[in-house]
Amino acid sequence: MMQSSLDYSMKELESILQKTNEIILNQYKQSKEQPGFRCAKQKEVEAWFDEPLPKLGMDPIKLLEKVKEKVLENANGNFGPNMYGYVISGGNQISTIADFLASTINQNVAKWHMSPVMTEIEKRVVAWTAEMVGFVPEAGGVMVSGGSAATLTGLTVARNIFFRQKNINKHGLFGIKPFTVYCSTETHNCTDKSVALLGLGTDHLRRIPVKDDFTIDLSALESKILADIAAGYTPFCVIGNAGTVNTGAVDDLVGLSAIAKKYGLWFHVDGAYGGLVVSLPGLKHKYNGMQLADSIGVDYHKWLYQPFEVGCTLVKNWSLLREAYFKQADYLDTSFEKEEQRVEFNEHYFQLSRNAKAFKVWMSLKAYGFSKIQAMMQKDINLARYLENLINTSDDFELKSKSDLGIVCFRYIGSRLTSAEITEINQKLIIALESDGRIFITGTRLNDEFVLRACIINHRKSEASIEYMLDTIRDVAKSLVGSETQECYA
Structure with missing residues (x-):
């Protein structure tokens, strides 16, 4: 007998929603500890989803468990405080609910x-x-x-x-x-x-x-x-x-x-x-x-x-x-x-x-309210200035551009590195930091010089997370001196 629709029973839907809520709440509970980058080889990720077109469906609760394990627990930490790559803000909880409601009424x-x-x-x-x-x-x-x-x-x-x-x-x-x-x-x-x-x-x-x-x-x-x-x-x-x-x-x-x-x-x-x-x-x-x-x-x-x-x-x-x-x-x-x-x-x-x-x-x-959002914007700008100050008062980092927004471009310069070595180690740092996974940061070129580029647009960041980023870069950079870069990809 053919089913009349794709809908589950109300009892089944309630169970699915409860499981979904549990997964979402767990994501937010762990947000401060989220690693910036989940390092995995391309072929490994491809293999997780390499399967024939499913002819028959599976239990949605089991599907949600698979999604939790393979998707959510392997996603980059975009909404946590350790994301500094590109321009990614981290979203907000009300918008998560809004997207859910908007999809419901379609x-x-x-x-x-x-x-x-x-x-x-x-x-x-x-x-x-x-x-x-x-x-x-x-x-x-x-x-x-x-x-x-x-x-x-x-x-x-x-x-x-x-x-x-x-x-x-x-x-x-x-x-x-x-x-x-x-x-x-x-x-x-x-x-x-x-x-x-x-x-x-x-x-x-x-x-x-x-x-x-x-x-x-x-x-x-x-x-x-x-x-x-x-x-x-x-x-x-x-x-x-x-x-x-x-x-x-x-x-x-x-x-x-x-x-x-x-x-x-x-x-x-x-x-x-x-x-x-x-x-x-x-x-x-x-x-x-x-x-x-x-x-x-x-x-x-x-x-x-x-x-x-x-x-x-x-x-x-x-x-x-x-x-x-x-x-x-x-x-x-x-x-x-x-x-x-x-x-x-x-x-x-x-x-x-x-x-x-x-x-x-x-x-x-x-x-x-827009005033609260403005306060978060100002906080992020203040954190960028805090990062600039940390860089300017350090012996092993060099500030390369100032900004009134939430972007800071800088380089790791170590203590006894030559100009060529500084360029090489900063390029290696991008891949090495991805392999390390604690933070995610990307680079760019300014005046034909490769630099690290930290974007600070995330209301979950703090002075402590800014300090953690620099400490992580410092830690990984020291391990790179005189060693080969360990790559995440194959």
Whole structure:
């Protein structure tokens, strides 16, 4: 006899949920002791899941036990205090609950009548975000997966609005004089991907040199714009950084806005990393000019401590998004609807299938209040300064960049190491620390020099965990001197 649905009985579901709650609570109980990295060989991990397509199901309680053993207990410690790699915030408990609830009701935030409540929540989060970053109150916006999608969305709107008279939505880019995009050498590589996807071509992306503080050189930018105009190109967009991925540098946004206005360019601000920090009174002045942007991208899964994935693209008004994305379809007709204030998100973005990304942001802001989240942001910035001070007062570490955000770039220099040995040992440290597992940290290059890069965006960190990170690096580095690096991978 065929089952009528995929649902379990209420008693079975209650047992499954109890087991799930037990596993989740255990994760939080162990969060402070979570290792930063779980070292395993690729072939070993692959073998855990290398099996034929299951024809028959298994007991969900046993499945949860397997998930606990093979997935949760082997996942990196992203929400614990020992994660310093990339830009990973650790999430928050309310958002975990919000994602669970949103998946339960399974809303598609594409048309208003498909999800009235989640649509209005997303509109409200867009308005709150505009308020957080000091943008125009009539701003329109859309939830996206993160900073990369926010940049792509901002540039899509920029391209379509800038060339609206040529109707490129209909005719494409063929026959149009090549046009150029400008950003600094420190701008995120999603910009390269975006200009490629938009058909602009990476040959027409101008990466402008930076100054000693890693902010864009405005004189070099203007010289390049003038050279491109003389060469027959059409400059159309400049991107400013509200916190670079390498060092957290904030460009001169007022200066960029003035250049954009002078040459008639679209001004996009990549605020994925640091944009929300403008809400902190002590740092607001550094972001002056962000309010002058035509579009802004932000990431909530960074400074707003959301679990992956959720970001936002803001533009000056809703009509700009609709002009860029709207396409008539009979099965999506809204012409007969009478409520003019309805927002149809499928008309303002590429996707027709959209989950309720804004819900966890809304629940977090309601549960904690923005003031408490701001306090956590300030705490992380203070911890970064604490780390800088520890490095500056040590004999075996060297600070390589200062930041008003939660990123610190530095090197282990030991006591009697040559310049070549310092470079070699810091490169080896990345793999050696992964093998050690106690912390997870990544590296980057500044001025063609390899450095360690510690990202401190996690409300569970403390001065003790910062000290533990340096002690761990020191311990592993000493074991590397005169020895081969033990690799985690094979």
